[in-house]
Amino acid sequence: MNPQITNLAIMLIMMQASRRLDMEDPTIIFYVRIAYVSAVAITWAIYQYARAQIVKKNDLTTLKFVAPANPLGGQTEEKLEVTTVRDYDLQQIDSAIKSIYTGLAMMGFMHLYMKYTNPLFMQTISPVKSALEHNEVQIHLFGKAAAGDLKRPFKTPSMFGGATGAAEAKTDKKSVEAAERAGNGGVKAE
Amino acid sequence: MSAILAPLVKAIDFVNDLNKEYYLLSVEEQKELGVGGRMSAYNWGFELAVIGIMVLLFLISYYGKTLNNKYADKIFGTLNTFLLTKLSFAKVGFSAEGKKMPYIEEQNNTWFASFATGRSSIESVIVKAHLTARHNPLALITQKALALFFPSLVASDVDEFISVTITPNGQFVATEEAKLSGNPAETLSKLKFITSIVNKSVMTKARDSNYFLSLTHTAENDSLPLEYVYMSESNKLNGFTLHYAGEDFKDLLSKCSKFLQFISFTDLPEEKPITDKLWETAQSPRCVISLSLITSDKDLALLEELISRIVEIYDTLTKEIQTNAPGSFITTDVLKKAIQLRKEELSKIVKVMQQVEREIALEKKQEEERERRKEMRNKLTDQELDKMELKKKEKRERRQRNKQKMRM
Numbered sequence: 061m062n063p064q065i066t067n068l069a070i071m072l073i074m075m076q077a078s079r080r081l082d083m084e085d086p087t088i089i090f091y092v093r094i095a096y097v098s099a100v101a102i103t104w105a106i107y108q109y110a111r112a113q114i115v116k117k118n119d120l121t122t123l124k125f126v127a128p129a130n131p132l133g134g135q136t137e138e139k140l141e142v143t144t145v146r147d148y149d150l151q152q153i154d155s156a157i158k159s160i161y162t163g164l165a166m167m168g169f170m171h172l173y174m175k176y177t178n179p180l181f182m183q184t185i186s187p188v189k190s191a192l193e194h195n196e197v198q199i200h201l202f203g204k205a206a207a208g209d210l211k212r213p214f215k216t217p218s219m220f221g222g223a224t225g226a227a228e229a230k231t232d233k234k235s236v237e238a239a240e241r242a243g244n245g246g247v248k249a250e
Numbered sequence: 251m252s253a254i255l256a257p258l259v260k261a262i263d264f265v266n267d268l269n270k271e272y273y274l275l276s277v278e279e280q281k282e283l284g285v286g287g288r289m290s291a292y293n294w295g296f297e298l299a300v301i302g303i304m305v306l307l308f309l310i311s312y313y314g315k316t317l318n319n320k321y322a323d324k325i326f327g328t329l330n331t332f333l334l335t336k337l338s339f340a341k342v343g344f345s346a347e348g349k350k351m352p353y354i355e356e357q358n359n360t361w362f363a364s365f366a367t368g369r370s371s372i373e374s375v376i377v378k379a380h381l382t383a384r385h386n387p388l389a390l391i392t393q394k395a396l397a398l399f400f401p402s403l404v405a406s407d408v409d410e411f412i413s414v415t416i417t418p419n420g421q422f423v424a425t426e427e428a429k430l431s432g433n434p435a436e437t438l439s440k441l442k443f444i445t446s447i448v449n450k451s452v453m454t455k456a457r458d459s460n461y462f463l464s465l466t467h468t469a470e471n472d473s474l475p476l477e478y479v480y481m482s483e484s485n486k487l488n489g490f491t492l493h494y495a496g497e498d499f500k501d502l503l504s505k506c507s508k509f510l511q512f513i514s515f516t517d518l519p520e521e522k523p524i525t526d527k528l529w530e531t532a533q534s535p536r537c538v539i540s541l542s543l544i545t546s547d548k549d550l551a552l553l554e555e556l557i558s559r560i561v562e563i564y565d566t567l568t569k570e571i572q573t574n575a576p577g578s579f580i581t582t583d584v585l586k587k588a589i590q591l592r593k594e595e596l597s598k599i600v601k602v603m604q605q606v607e608r609e610i611a612l613e614k615k616q617e618e619e620r621e622r623r624k625e626m627r628n629k630l631t632d633q634e635l636d637k638m639e640l641k642k643k644e645k646r647e648r649r650q651r652n653k654q655k656m657r658m
């Protein structure tokens with residue numbers, strides 16, 4: 061099943077469960093905190109293990125693809141990415157690890173400063189689930205082959221599965237060769 | 251919002267409370283205390299803390315500048331001595347007001363440069379180094395934090411690096427008394443191509459920041475150590491460096507893989523030219539060695555070896571071209587392809603220029619037309635204006651009717 065759908069289902073179940081808990085009770089708050097910290101620690105450990113595996117394998121095979129435009133990231137045109145499997149994997153896993161820290165900061169603010177416990181409870185399952193479903197973890201922890209859905213560069217997951225018209229990275233020879241000789245480098249920002 | 255600002259308000263209240271009793275004193279009571287009394291009654295804790303922070307910042311700034319200068323002294327001291335003694339350059343470094351300077355520094359000891367000239371085959375060697383602003387740790391931390399979440403907002407040249415640019419002069423002389431070659435321009439014209447050896451860890455970054463690399467094809471090859479790829483404008487040029495530097499150059503590349511970013515023989519500029527004039531002026535055959543910051547004796551010795559090998563390549567190549575030696579790696583076919591690529595790139599630039607010119611001309615024309623209409627309206631009487639408005643209205647209605655007919 062599509063991970064996004066299962067995430068949604070887990071969220072709805074957790075919402076129902078949280079309604080049955082007294083979030084003002086210090087004992088419940090204590091256990092929710094333990095559950096959240098454990099979930100974060102497990103997630104972090106999974107990603108770090110996958111990261112260590114990537115560094116250990118040190119796969120320096122060259123990977124060339126044309127990344128789609130990303131206006132939100134300040135990239136208005138398609139861009140050629142020339143990297144190695146190792147660097148691509150590290151970039152992916154580092155971005156996942158960074159998202160743990162962002163989540164921690166957000167939850168810290170919401171729980172310690174704003175005194176909400178609900179978001180903490182909601183975030184006890186999904187980070188671990190996301191970590192286990194992460195493409196890099198699938199390849200480096202579960203030893204799956206980097207083919208099909210796990211072929212690099214990874215496809216952007218869509219909400220309801222299948223093609224949604226979202227731009228994908230181009231890997232065909234023609235697009236890559238055209239981007240290679242485009243002469244788009246050395247453009248200095250004014 | 252008030253909840254977010256609460257810690258700030260608390261901090262301000264704490265600072266104000268330090269002298270709560272002092273502020274409660276009336277003017278008369280303060281006068282009675284005298285200067286000494288007022289000094290002792292006032293709590294100087296906050297002021298002392300601020301002075302302490304300022305002293306700390308000054309010390310950090312001083313330490314940062316000293317550290318950068320120490321690194322620069324090491325890098326340029328070693329390389330200048332090497333260029334002067336081992337590679338026999340006639341002039342190394344700078345001199346101003348009768349004082350010799352091994353390098354010049356700019357922007358609070360973050361940019362450093364040195365220069366060497368006066369040697370057979372080589373016009374100049376320019377060594378540049380960029381070091382981080384160690385004198386300003388607060389800015390550094392802010393930059394790092396910003397780069398973590400918004401990488402596109404941070405300038406690309408914040409990293410520390412060293413770049414060595416070796417420019418050939420097309421004149422090879424075997425001895426100091428030997429005569430100069432008649433036509434160095436012709437020799438240099440045969441050095442107009444791009445071939446590079448790029449470290450795999452910086453491939454995209456190198457292509458993004460160097461125009462000449464963004465025109466090349468990336469190719470892996472067994473003749474190179476695993477950490478490197480070729481980036482050449484034509485696959486035939488891939489073997490250029492190893493052909494002239496020898497097979498043992500591979501070992502040197504392997505030893506340098508931790509810090510060497512790329513070695514590129516090129517004639518095109520680093521910055522993309524936007525006009526045909528810039529295209530013409532920015533072309534200069536040279537070799538660029540780009541590397542991350544190194545300060546250890548071992549790494550600097552490897553860099554010296556790299557520079558020495560590149561200079562040797564230019565020596566051999568210049569001599570080969572001047573003497574028309576048979577079996578040269580740079581064939582007419584390779585040069586023809588290189589010329590063709592440059593023509594295509596120039597035509598792309600000219601096309602963009604013409605498009606921009608057309609857009610500017612169109613904007614100007616539209617502006618003139620607006621001005622003309624405005625002037626015409628100002629000259630008309632009220633009756634004529636009404637008549638014109640009526641005509642415009644009729645025209646709009648007629649168009650509307652036609653559109654409706656079309657839809658039906």
